[in-house]
Amino acid sequence: VTDPKTDQYYVYAILDARVRPPRIRGHRLEIVSVADFFTAVERLTEAPEMSETSLRDQHQIVVRLGRAARAILPVRFGAFVGALELARVLRLRRRVLRRALRDVRGMVQMTVRVFGTAERRGGVRDAASGTDYLRARAESARVVLPSVALAIREAVRDLVVSERVTAGRGAVQVTVNHLVPRGRAARYRSAVARAIAGTSSPAVVVTSGPWPPFAFTPDFWSAS
């Protein structure tokens, strides 16, 4: 029995088609049709507490869903919403979601992390105007790709559909996420390995994937 006024969902992912929900011990997953989308949810009375176990569980669930679905948009940890609110948010962002699902259809994410000390651009010097100051600030905040990442980018150019680069934190210098067609993960890994072998950088590079397209989900809060 469902009641949209009182049902609370813990949402794992948004899908473009119904799939068989994966069986994961301790979880009762459902695929629910909401506002022209399919959502992978669990009916809970409260959001799961953040812990390594709950994070790993959610990651496993989304990865399994990603293998089953042609197009998936993973949802960030902690998305505990009422059924009505979920429907409202999805309806309001229908266009953005449709476009994002189309973009990731048949794709997987490969992740490359370069460990080391990040190269930093110079700080903001005296600016003649506010505009100059903001430009300088933007420039100083821009991620600088290390040479090994540039070599990898070049090596995988023909395999990659889209790229997201984020500045690293701690020991991670930079993280590069690539969207690649399913079935090309092995070629991608080989290309990365070749590129790394050909550089003179002492960096440590960790490649992982294929993953669902975590880094290629739309930003609701700035999207129009």
Add this chain to the structure above:
Amino acid sequence: MPRPPARKEIARSILQPDTSLLDVIDSLLNQGVVLNADVILALAGVDLVYLRLSALLCAADRVMETPSRGRRG
């Protein structure tokens, strides 16, 4: 005595065979669709500030809707 040639440093490549905690944290806490924005605040540790940004977003969208498009529930 001549110095030995410097050993060429090369990048080390690691192919991760399994899911690392870094992947899990990066994927689930830094990426993915944000459905309820109070999650962001909770994750940031700002537990005294509770803004229902999703409600705000909905309200803003309704206000900005043009009359000709009408309202949808």
